[in-house]
Amino acid sequence: MWHSHVYEDVTAGRLDTALSAEAAPAVLEAEVLYEEDFVCLVGSAQRVGTRRFTLKQYLGLPHALVETWERQQTPVDRPLAELGLKRRAALRIPFFLPTIRAIARTDLTLTLPRRLAESSASMPGVRVVEPPHEIKGFSYFMVWHPRLTAEPAHAWFREQLRMAARTL
Numbered sequence: 007m008w009h010s011h012v013y014e015d016v017t018a019g020r021l022d023t024a025l026s027a028e029a030a031p032a033v034l035e036a037e038v039l040y041e042e043d044f045v046c047l048v049g050s051a052q053r054v055g056t057r058r059f060t061l062k063q064y065l066g067l068p069h070a071l072v073e074t075w076e077r078q079q080t081p082v083d084r085p086l087a088e089l090g091l092k093r094r095a096a097l098r099i100p101f102f103l104p105t106i107r108a109i110a111r112t113d114l115t116l117t118l119p120r121r122l123a124e125s126s127a128s129m130p131g132v133r134v135v136e137p138p139h140e141i142k143g144f145s146y147f148m149v150w151h152p153r154l155t156a157e158p159a160h161a162w163f164r165e166q167l168r169m170a171a172r173t174l
Contacts, residue, residue: 016151022160023150023167027074027081030149037164039171043143044082045123046135049112058136061091068096070105070114081144082117089140106132117141121174146171 013031015021030036048054052067059067071093074080086092099105102118109116110131117137127134148167154160 013149016149019151019153022154023148023163025167026147026149027144028147029145030147033152034149035152035155036147036149037168038145039148039167040146040174041143042119042121042146044117044137044141045120046137047106047109047116047118047123047126047132048135049109049114050131050133051111052113052115054133054135056135059138061138061140064115064138064141065091065093067094067115068113069093070097070099070109070116071095072102072105072116072118073098073100082141085140085142 012021012024012026013028013034016024016034017031024030025039027042046059046064048067056063071083083093096114097105097108099108102122105116106118106122106126106129108114110129115135123134126132148164148171150160150164
């Protein structure tokens with residue numbers, strides 16, 4: 007499970023590899039597996055008549071947050087915080103899949119990676135709306151300790167992750 011000290015675990019050798027949207031500290035090796043952007047899944051009880059939210063509309067909605075890092079969905083909440091803004095969280099869950107199911111037929115909005123939303127967009131009770139332009143995309147990283155770079159089994163594993171990422 008993801009936690010805020012995962013890079014410390016990679017550094018200490020408790021984990022071989024971390025996958026994250028958070029940039030790694032300089033002491034670790036990191037590689038971008040893919041670039042991603044966001045969309046919003048909106049529960050059907052939320053009457054939305056637009057294909058893209060304005061920032062004002064977006065901030066006025068009740069949100070379901072998937073807390074990926076220190077009580078935030080950091081690729082979304084950190085840029086908003088830099089603007090002095092914050093979403094109104096009505097629900098906080100640490101995982102995307104149960105959150106997607108939880109918002110169906112509610113008035114909640116869930117901001118999630120586009121690839122994940124595409125697999126859920128046909129689910130009854132939700133619809134896809136583009137987020138405001140201020141919600142930017144992110145890089146998804148594979149991170150490991152430099153001592154593992156030349157290790158054959160780890161090199162093989164990293165290549166498997168690269169190939170899997172290319173199929174997304």
